[in-house]
Amino acid sequence: MEIGCWEGQSTTVITNGFAPEIIHCVDHWKGDLTNPHSGVAAKASERDVHAQFQINMQEGTAGNYVTHNCDWAVWAKSWTEPIRFLHLDAEHTYDQVTAQLRWAETSLTEIAVICGDDFNQGSVGEAVMDHTGLTRPQLRLPGPGSSNVWATSVRGTKCYPLHELPRSGEF
Numbered sequence: 001m002e003i004g005c006w007e008g009q010s011t012t013v014i015t016n017g018f019a020p021e022i023i024h025c026v027d028h029w030k031g032d033l034t035n036p037h038s039g040v041a042a043k044a045s046e047r048d049v050h051a052q053f054q055i056n057m058q059e060g061t062a063g064n065y066v067t068h069n070c071d072w073a074v075w076a077k078s079w080t081e082p083i084r085f086l087h088l089d090a091e092h093t094y095d096q097v098t099a100q101l102r103w104a105e106t107s108l109t110e111i112a113v114i115c116g117d118d119f120n121q122g123s124v125g126e127a128v129m130d131h132t133g134l135t136r137p138q139l140r141l142p143g144p145g146s147s148n149v150w151a152t153s154v155r156g157t158k159c160y161p162l163h164e165l166p167r168s169g170e171f
């Protein structure tokens, strides 16, 4: 699942990476509505971002995705299925990221992965560190091109560094 898809740059990678599993794509395609400084809403009003998302997904994937054109918080109220993988890349405010992480906690499978982009933008990193109890180095992924990506594995309600999930009985 991905919350915050824009024109599908990350969504195509995730959708192809998990194929043939279905990826749920959640976005209202209106940009960032509660953060007037981000400029994403202005871009969204200038062009049809949703149409471009559909073109990119149709051309760039095998079709193993479902689109939910909605504010994530409204959509989340009616979502009942367990989530194994969640990529967060919607608004980068502390409140929005924290709300998404709190909601995710109630919907994840026993073992799951939560990750996201833009650790260094807005208040993303702060919100993720506060919620998970992990440090910046524990959340960041090594390697070139991943400087803004963060990830954590989750067992039950506890977050771990991505590759340090304890085996059953060890935690």
Ligand SMILES: C[S@@+](CC[C@H](N)C(=O)[O-])C[C@H]1O[C@@H](n2cnc3c(N)ncnc32)[C@H](O)[C@@H]1O
Pocket: 003, 004, 005, 006, 007, 008, 009, 010, 011, 026, 027, 028, 029, 030, 031, 032, 033, 040, 070, 071, 072, 073, 089, 090, 091, 117
């Ligand atoms: C940074 S862009 C996503 C970029 C995309 N993941 C990529 O890698 O290209 C943020 C997206 O979050 C969406 N968004 C912002 N607030 C949202 C909300 N409350 N509910 C759903 N989508 C939201 C915006 O419409 C925008 O498409």
